[in-house]
Amino acid sequence: MSAAQTQPLFDCSDPDQRVRGLAAAARAVRAGQLVVVPTDTVYGIGCDAFNGTAVRSLLEAKRRGPDMPVGVLVGSWTTIDGLVGTVPPSARALIEAFWPGELSLVLEHAPSLAWDLGSTRGTVMLRMPLHPVALELLREVGPMAVSSANTSGNPPASTVTEAITQLAGNVPVYLDGGPSGDPVASSIVDLTGPRPRLLREGGVTAEQIAEVTGQDVDRA
Numbered sequence: 001m002s003a004a005q006t007q008p009l010f011d012c013s014d015p016d017q018r019v020r021g022l023a024a025a026a027r028a029v030r031a032g033q034l035v036v037v038p039t040d041t042v043y044g045i046g047c048d049a050f051n052g053t054a055v056r057s058l059l060e061a062k063r064r065g066p067d068m069p070v071g072v073l074v075g076s077w078t079t080i081d082g083l084v085g086t087v088p089p090s091a092r093a094l095i096e097a098f099w100p101g102e103l104s105l106v107l108e109h110a111p112s113l114a115w116d117l118g119s120t121r122g123t124v125m126l127r128m129p130l131h132p133v134a135l136e137l138l139r140e141v142g143p144m145a146v147s148s149a150n151t152s153g154n155p156p157a158s159t160v161t162e163a164i165t166q167l168a169g170n171v172p173v174y175l176d177g178g179p180s181g182d183p184v185a186s187s188i189v190d191l192t193g194p195r196p197r198l199l200r201e202g203g204v205t206a207e208q209i210a211e212v213t214g215q216d217v218d219r220a
Helices: 015-030 052-062 077-082 089-098 132-141 160-167 206-213
Strands: 009-011 035-037 044-048 071-073 103-108 123-127 144-148 173-176 187-190 197-200
Touching (some): 015 035, 015 044, 015 132, 035 132, 052 144, 089 103, 089 206, 132 144
Antiparallel strands (some): 044 144, 103 123, 187 197
């Protein structure tokens, strides 16, 4: 029996398995456990963003430390308003242009939020993925801390089987959304300064960001 066959794996191309899988994933997240979910970039390993113990378990499963903080996926545009202190006009413009999609925004998080995503220095990296399974789960459970479903130093998983091979034993629920295709990382833009700063160029280019925001884009 293969590793994939021994895991609690749900094929989301089958309507019945999709319903059961999303319900199982939601229960796991609410219980402080980890899940593997397909996204529009690569497969992600995720948990409740507000559960510090679960986030630490996520980092342990990936074999990495808090010096590489975890980003947060959201299920709608409006969720961001409850997570950050102030949403600058540049962020609104980029959200309208590229969400859901391959763009992550780094903003100062709301001081009232009690979460521990790693060494974020008062910021949070937010993205809304363009994948129906991920969006359905996020709309059910709320913001999730999500990182690529791989162990540190290995390539991100583009299939659920690759995720199982690297993370087996650490994740109780796997949602199979089929191959993600060629892994394309999201672009990461830091909006905490006076001008957008491109920390990583992925699915959205610096030129596209500059056009939408009307600002020059610095590069890390």
